[in-house]
Amino acid sequence: MGPTDKRNLILAFESSCDETSVAVIEDGHKILSNIVATQIKSHQRFGGVVPEVASRHHIEEVTLCIKDALTEAEVGYDDLDAVAVTYGPGLVGALLIGVTAAKTVAFAHNLPLIPVNHMAGHIYAARYVEPIEFPAMALLVSGGHTELVYMPAENEFEIIGETRDDAAGEAYDKVGRVMGVNYPAGKTVDEWAHQGHDTFNFPRAMEKDDNFDFSFSGLKSAFINTTHHADQIGETLSKQDLAASFQQAVVDVLAEKTQRALADYPVHQLILAGGVAANHGLRDRLASDIASNPTTHLVKAPLKLCGDNAAMIGAFANVAYRHGVFADATLNADPSLEFDWAADSAK
Amino acid sequence: MKILAIDTSNRPLSVAVLDDSTVLAAITVTVHQKHAEYLLPEIERLLGMADLKPTDLDRVVVAAGPGSYTGIRIAVTTAKTLASTLDIELVAVSSLATLAANVPVEGALVAPLFDARNQNVFAGLYRIKDGVPTAVIADAHTNITSFLEAVTEYAEPVWFLGDASHFADLINTTVSAATPKISPWLNLPQVATIGLLGQEMTPVKDVDRFVPNYLRLTQAEAEWQAKNPNNKKDNDSYVEKI
Ligand SMILES: [Zn+2]
Numbered sequence: 254m255g256p257t258d259k260r261n262l263i264l265a266f267e268s269s270c271d272e273t274s275v276a277v278i279e280d281g282h283k284i285l286s287n288i289v290a291t292q293i294k295s296h297q298r299f300g301g302v303v304p305e306v307a308s309r310h311h312i313e314e315v316t317l318c319i320k321d322a323l324t325e326a327e328v329g330y331d332d333l334d335a336v337a338v339t340y341g342p343g344l345v346g347a348l349l350i351g352v353t354a355a356k357t358v359a360f361a362h363n364l365p366l367i368p369v370n371h372m373a374g375h376i377y378a379a380r381y382v383e384p385i386e387f388p389a390m391a392l393l394v395s396g397g398h399t400e401l402v403y404m405p406a407e408n409e410f411e412i413i414g415e416t417r418d419d420a421a422g423e424a425y426d427k428v429g430r431v432m433g434v435n436y437p438a439g440k441t442v443d444e445w446a447h448q449g450h451d452t453f454n455f456p457r458a459m460e461k462d463d464n465f466d467f468s469f470s471g472l473k474s475a476f477i478n479t480t481h482h483a484d485q486i487g488e489t490l491s492k493q494d495l496a497a498s499f500q501q502a503v504v505d506v507l508a509e510k511t512q513r514a515l516a517d518y519p520v521h522q523l524i525l526a527g528g529v530a531a532n533h534g535l536r537d538r539l540a541s542d543i544a545s546n547p548t549t550h551l552v553k554a555p556l557k558l559c560g561d562n563a564a565m566i567g568a569f570a571n572v573a574y575r576h577g578v579f580a581d582a583t584l585n586a587d588p589s590l591e592f593d594w595a596a597d598s599a600k
Numbered sequence: 601m602k603i604l605a606i607d608t609s610n611r612p613l614s615v616a617v618l619d620d621s622t623v624l625a626a627i628t629v630t631v632h633q634k635h636a637e638y639l640l641p642e643i644e645r646l647l648g649m650a651d652l653k654p655t656d657l658d659r660v661v662v663a664a665g666p667g668s669y670t671g672i673r674i675a676v677t678t679a680k681t682l683a684s685t686l687d688i689e690l691v692a693v694s695s696l697a698t699l700a701a702n703v704p705v706e707g708a709l710v711a712p713l714f715d716a717r718n719q720n721v722f723a724g725l726y727r728i729k730d731g732v733p734t735a736v737i738a739d740a741h742t743n744i745t746s747f748l749e750a751v752t753e754y755a756e757p758v759w760f761l762g763d764a765s766h767f768a769d770l771i772n773t774t775v776s777a778a779t780p781k782i783s784p785w786l787n788l789p790q791v792a793t794i795g796l797l798g799q800e801m802t803p804v805k806d807v808d809r810f811v812p813n814y815l816r817l818t819q820a821e822a823e824w825q826a827k828n829p830n831n832k833k834d835n836d837s838y839v840e841k842i
Contacts, residue, residue: 273839288841289841289842290839290840290841290842291839291840291841291842292838292839294837294838294839294840295838295839298820298821298824298828298838299820299824303818303820305669305818305819305820306818306820306821308669308670308673309811309814309818310838310839312673312676312677312680312811312812313809313811313839314839315677315681316680316681316684316685316807316808317808317809319681319684319685320684320808321841330685346669346670346673349636349670349673349674349677350673350677352636353636353639353640353673353674353677353678353681354677354681356640357640357677357678357681357682357685358681358685360640360643360644360654361654361655361681361682361685361686362654362685363654581641582640582641582644583637583638583640583641584637585634585636585637586636
């Protein structure tokens with residue numbers, strides 16, 4: 254099994270959290286279909302994702318998604334070159350449905366199986382905007398992750414900084430809950446932030462520290478203390494100003510650390526990816542920061558592909574396919590799968 | 601008819617390949633509980649030994665629960681995906697009935713049970729009729745004492761299978777009629793037996809909509825329903841295609 258001249262078609266699976274998704278991707282950059290069944294409404298009953306409920310929904314949806322993906326792409330199993338699947342990181346029970354279904358399809362139709370790191374998928378969603386030029390840097394921001402990933406070449410990933418506590422998306426959900434916004438809170442907080450002003454001047458954690466790590470727990474505590482104090486004295490705070498102040502602090506930390514990383518690691522592209530990459534405040538800030546950078550330009554993952562989806566898994570799977578990265582039928586879910594740290598990152 | 605039968609409801613993993621009434625290959629493993637890793641390789645190996653390709657299969661028979669939530673999802677995901685992707689038939693059997701099928705005694709009453717912790721069990725009561733386990737008390741998630749009391753009503757010897765040894769004292773004091781001594785072998789699913797039974801059974805109508813038989817709501821859903829008694833929304837409507 255190797256590269257061929259004809260178009261490369263991959264059936265990709267994603268089920269790491271609360272979206273069941275199956276896509277058919279041509280040559281890693283053309284979406285023939287991208288079926289996404291989201292469970293958000295279900296988990297909104299509980300104020301957050303309940304793993305067992307997520308697993309139960311995935312098994313309800315998975316083969317329906319396969320059929321829809323093939324039908325919409327107008328391809329059959331004979332046309333496919335490989336099957337790809339997210340095997341981590343994520344919720345183990347949720348991952349297992351995608352992994353089991355993908356392995357079974359690969360086995361049934363004698364197709365090679367490609368294991369994909371979910372975070373690589375998020376980054377490679379940038380391929381739907383333009384080809385990735387290496388070296389590149391990714392700022393990955395989602396509900397479970399906040400990290401800076403240096404990519405010296407295709408199929409290579411090195412973490413140079415990550416959150417020491419909460420992920421940015423997690424912080425959004427927590428302050429959202431304090432303001433009475435149901436999970437997922439990111440979109441509403443982002444909207445309010447645009448209507449308010451940074452009047453509370455929350456702390457910017459580690460902004461000046463000499464590393465590329467992030468921390469959001471201090472910001473979260475300051476936010477909660479401010480709102481509790483106001484409650485106690487019967488004062489009503491502007492949700493718009495709270496949101497604006499919170500978002501400004503998050504964006505300042507992310508943007509500052511990213512600028513510092515770019516100074517140490519000259520790259521052609523800065524890729525903004527992950528669920529929180531849909532945040533307009535963050536997109537706008539990075540765009541204006543990078544405008545004055547003569548060598549690096551910003552590639553924002555398409556808004557529609559910032560959330561979890563199988564199209565992004567197929568985008569990276571095409572690269573893994575060319576590099577001969579395959580798994581056998583023993584492939585298991587790896588809930589804490591991570592990229593390696595950069596060798597020189599101990600600073 | 602070429603049949604693949606699988607069961608990973610609990611710790612044992614059991615796979616069998618049959619050609620009509622002939623068992624071509626069968627395996628039951630209890631040394632690990634890594635079903636996600638081992639189920640498909642075992643299927644591959646057994647089909648290979650039987651000189652069959654996946655596309656030769658006509659029917660998949662699966663033990664669809666109750667059992668470990670993750671365990672039954674691995675077997676059911678594998679079975680429904682195979683059936684859906686190869687466009688072949690899917691037959692679902694109770695994981696408890698799979699155990700009951702181990703008893704080859706016509707007319708016997710069989711009580712397979714799985715330990716569900718805190719004195720709870722997944723259990724059912726079956727009578728072997730024409731060689732087939734037929735439910736007389738439906739599979740349920742229940743307290744072991746109330747289950748044993750219900751079983752005692754029959755005033756007949758009962759074959760207790762599965763995790764019965766976890767409740768040996770209770771069974772001896774509650775159930776008055778003598779319970780047959782059994783070989784430990786009978787406590788393990790021998791999925792070839794449901795492969796044989798599965799030939800006669802009616803396939804699942806809508807393979808893609810098929811889900812495991814958990815016999816229990818998740819804790820989160822149970823609590824939510826208690827707080828929202830009037831919300832009778834169909835589970836499907838919580839998931840949307842975007
Ligand atoms: Zn994600």
